[in-house]
Amino acid sequence: MILVTLFRGPMRLLFARGFVLTMLILAGGCRAGASRSTVPDRPNVLLVTIDTLRADHVGCYGYRDASTPTIDALARRGVRFETAVVHAPLTGPSHASILTGQIPVGHGFRNNSGFMLPPQVKTAAEDFRQAGYRTAAFVSGFPLDRRFGFNRGFEIYDDRLPKGNDRRRTPYVERFADATTDAALRWLGAASSARAPESRWFLWVHYYDPHAPYEPPADLAERYRQAPYDGEIAFVDRQLARLFGALDVTNETARTIILVTADHGESLGEHGEGTHGIFLYDATLRVPWVMAGPQIPAGRVSRTVARSIDVLPTLADYAGLARRSDVDGRSVRAAADGRPMSDAASYAESLYSELELGWAPLYAWRTAASKFIKAPHPELYDLDTDPSETRNRVGEQHARAADLSRTLEEVLLRTPAPVAAPPVDSETAERLRALGYVSGGRVSHAAGVAQRDPKDGIHLLPHLNRGMSAARTEPELAIRELTAVLAEDSSLLMARRTRAVAYAAAGRHDLAIADLRALENKGALTAEDAVVLGDNLRSAGRLEEAALVLERAARENPAFAQPVISLAEVRIQERKYDEGAALCERVLKLVPDHIEALRRLGDLALLREDLGTAAARYERIVALDANDASALTKLGVVRMRSGRSDLAMPLFRQAIEREPRNADALLYLAGALASGGRPADALPYFERALEAGPPSTMALNGLGLTRLAVGDTAGAAAAFRKSLQLDPTQPEIARTLAEMRRQAVEKQQPEC
Numbered sequence: 001m002i003l004v005t006l007f008r009g010p011m012r013l014l015f016a017r018g019f020v021l022t023m024l025i026l027a028g029g030c031r032a033g034a035s036r037s038t039v040p041d042r043p044n045v046l047l048v049t050i051d052t053l054r055a056d057h058v059g060c061y062g063y064r065d066a067s068t069p070t071i072d073a074l075a076r077r078g079v080r081f082e083t084a085v086v087h088a089p090l091t092g093p094s095h096a097s098i099l100t101g102q103i104p105v106g107h108g109f110r111n112n113s114g115f116m117l118p119p120q121v122k123t124a125a126e127d128f129r130q131a132g133y134r135t136a137a138f139v140s141g142f143p144l145d146r147r148f149g150f151n152r153g154f155e156i157y158d159d160r161l162p163k164g165n166d167r168r169r170t171p172y173v174e175r176f177a178d179a180t181t182d183a184a185l186r187w188l189g190a191a192s193s194a195r196a197p198e199s200r201w202f203l204w205v206h207y208y209d210p211h212a213p214y215e216p217p218a219d220l221a222e223r224y225r226q227a228p229y230d231g232e233i234a235f236v237d238r239q240l241a242r243l244f245g246a247l248d249v250t251n252e253t254a255r256t257i258i259l260v261t262a263d264h265g266e267s268l269g270e271h272g273e274g275t276h277g278i279f280l281y282d283a284t285l286r287v288p289w290v291m292a293g294p295q296i297p298a299g300r301v302s303r304t305v306a307r308s309i310d311v312l313p314t315l316a317d318y319a320g321l322a323r324r325s326d327v328d329g330r331s332v333r334a335a336a337d338g339r340p341m342s343d344a345a346s347y348a349e350s351l352y353s354e355l356e357l358g359w360a361p362l363y364a365w366r367t368a369a370s371k372f373i374k375a376p377h378p379e380l381y382d383l384d385t386d387p388s389e390t391r392n393r394v395g396e397q398h399a400r401a402a403d404l405s406r407t408l409e410e411v412l413l414r415t416p417a418p419v420a421a422p423p424v425d426s427e428t429a430e431r432l433r434a435l436g437y438v439s440g441g442r443v444s445h446a447a448g449v450a451q452r453d454p455k456d457g458i459h460l461l462p463h464l465n466r467g468m469s470a471a472r473t474e475p476e477l478a479i480r481e482l483t484a485v486l487a488e489d490s491s492l493l494m495a496r497r498t499r500a501v502a503y504a505a506a507g508r509h510d511l512a513i514a515d516l517r518a519l520e521n522k523g524a525l526t527a528e529d530a531v532v533l534g535d536n537l538r539s540a541g542r543l544e545e546a547a548l549v550l551e552r553a554a555r556e557n558p559a560f561a562q563p564v565i566s567l568a569e570v571r572i573q574e575r576k577y578d579e580g581a582a583l584c585e586r587v588l589k590l591v592p593d594h595i596e597a598l599r600r601l602g603d604l605a606l607l608r609e610d611l612g613t614a615a616a617r618y619e620r621i622v623a624l625d626a627n628d629a630s631a632l633t634k635l636g637v638v639r640m641r642s643g644r645s646d647l648a649m650p651l652f653r654q655a656i657e658r659e660p661r662n663a664d665a666l667l668y669l670a671g672a673l674a675s676g677g678r679p680a681d682a683l684p685y686f687e688r689a690l691e692a693g694p695p696s697t698m699a700l701n702g703l704g705l706t707r708l709a710v711g712d713t714a715g716a717a718a719a720f721r722k723s724l725q726l727d728p729t730q731p732e733i734a735r736t737l738a739e740m741r742r743q744a745v746e747k748q749q750p751e752c
């Protein structure tokens with residue numbers, strides 16, 4: 001019968017070269033107290049940094065609504081420092097202090113973007129590796145990408161961030177705590193079976209979840225509906241239980257020093273700041289510091305102030321590593337042992353407001369009892385009587401303020417900046433100068449220009465933050481908020497940068513391009529901005545311009561993979577597949593197992609009918625990220641095309657399980673069922689595919705043919721008509737519709 005032949009034809013098309021090509025181009029366009037005799041000379045060291053974790057939101061720090069049983073248990077079997085402080089409320093600079101033992105003025109990494117850890121500044125990983133330790137790191141946030149130099153000294157540096165399936169989140173900026181823990185556990189498992197019994201390891205695990213947006217997994221989202229930030233913390237704590245539990249399984253707990261701390265806290269609205277990054281109040285500078293392991297007494301709480309720069313010297317002390325003279329911090333082991341230790345003062349800074357917003361930078365000097373903040377309107381707080389820092393005493397305590405200010409100025413002058421400049425190219429240096437900065441890790445503002453005190457501009461921040469969090473989900477709302485911010489302060493770079501992202505999300509690529517070109521004209525286009533610009537130019541069909549922008553970004557930032565992958569997408573869209581593939585291979589040299597490079601290479605192999613290579617690429621992605629619904633789907637397509645629908649269908653079903661609204665997976669499963677002679681089973685999947693994604697002729701034709709096969713002629717005709725509305729140049733569908741009409745007319749006429 002004509003219908004059966006027709007039916008098999010288009011369904012085969014679904015798995016044929018032409019359709020895969022369309023899908024490829026479409027995809028490119030969218031987007032964890034033993035007896036002394038068992039304690040080895042040297043312990044393993046597990047450093048855990050939890051991003052954006054305020055000390056006073058952890059149970060052992062007195063938070064009543066906390067769900068942090070793992071951290072609390074660690075505190076019970078070890079030492080907790082009541083007051084631990086960081087030196088910058090920013091992920092990159094703060095981690096640089098944790099890993100190098102130097103304050104930002106010393107290590108030179110002053111802001112999340114535009115800086116790289118100078119090569120002459122030694123890191124904890126280098127120290128431990130030099131001492132014969134195996135070293136590995138598993139990080140979860142883009143600010144710790146290897147391009148910023150944090151990978152130095154680590155044999156394994158796993159900074160693979162999944163693309164994510166949530167349109168509301170920027171792709172490749174975050175890996176959730178469960179996935180990071182899985183990766184760390186794989187390494188621990190492999191390391192424990194492969195290594196000699198006397199070998200030791202230094203493992204750093206970084207979790208990013210408590211960082212905004214606060215979107216804990218479903219059960220915790222429900223439980224912490226009023227406080228989703230706490231839900232994210234609870235989720236990380238749950239994963240810490242898995243990580244620490246693995247050490248119990250391999251009998252390594254007794255010989256492992258575990259230190260849990262954070263890079264900064266979160267303001268949660270205090271002082272008018274929603275998140276972190278600008279102010280230097282304890283809301284963002286106070287973090288937890290809990291450690292346990294061999295030679296660490298159980299259940300002690302130390303009142304000695306511990307600082308991020310003390311992490312490296314303290315861990316080195318327990319591991320018996322030689323102390324380096326270039327470290328600013330000190331071991332707090334004596335305090336942990338309950339011996340008297342004086343409080344060390346602490347330096348803090350944030351250049352974020354200057355570098356990202358164009359306002360004055362903030363610097364602070366903190367003693368155990370006081371904090372002085374250098375700003376256009378300076379501040380002085382008595383931390384004993386006013387821990388929330390709400391009463392500025394600079395007017396009433398001149399002498400104290402002057403004294404602390406002098407010490408702070410000495411630190412700013414005395415500590416030499418790194419001799420070598422961070423590896424900025426001439427173009428970046430030119431841009432930094434244009435902004436009033438000199439490159440080389442030191443920042444100096446052009447003399448005589450009054451800068452806005454961040455306190456005076458903070459009222460714009462809620463608008464800016466709303467704009468930033470809505471940029472992808474509700475772009476029109478974000479555009480309104482950011483336009484209002486720019487109306488008051490047109491020099492606010494972050495607002496313009498974010499508005500471009502919102503314009504892009506709204507499909508208004510020309511406006512996005514205009515904002516990014518405005519940043520470029522000010523010399524403020526970062527490498528990340530250049531990628532956004534290139535992607536928008538590509539989406540606007542301006543492929544040559546896109547290629548120019550991305551080629552330049554790739555040239556100027558040779559360690560940065562993103563411009564290269566974006567450029568590959570341009571070449572693929574231009575149907576220059578060999579160039580696209582070569583660019584993807586270049587990305588894999590920069591970042592082994594780069595998911596998107598693997599995906600593109602798989603797609604290109606599929607395109608040239610190289611099913612073996614395509615399968616290998618997609619299988620690698622699934623091995624790296626078992627939740628990658630897109631790779632599961634594509635692997636299913638490969639199996640279909642190898643004649644193995646028995647292997648394909650479970651893959652499509654897995655993809656749908658992980659992403660119930662993945663239109664591709666739904667459509668392919670429908671197609672596989674239909675072409676396997678199971679139209680009734682296929683029908684609901686065609687319907688779900690159409691609900692989940694934009695209408696496509698492929699889905700509509702499949703739906704039509706399937707309805708026809710189950711006897712729903714009217715439904716079939718409706719689907720074919722919609723399909724022809726989308727694309728009138730489908731002679732086969734037009735003929736089918738005509739044939740259906742003719743048969744309907746024949747049925748109505750009596751036989752002659």
Ligand SMILES: [Zn+2]
Binds near residue numbers: 264
């Ligand atoms: Zn952070």
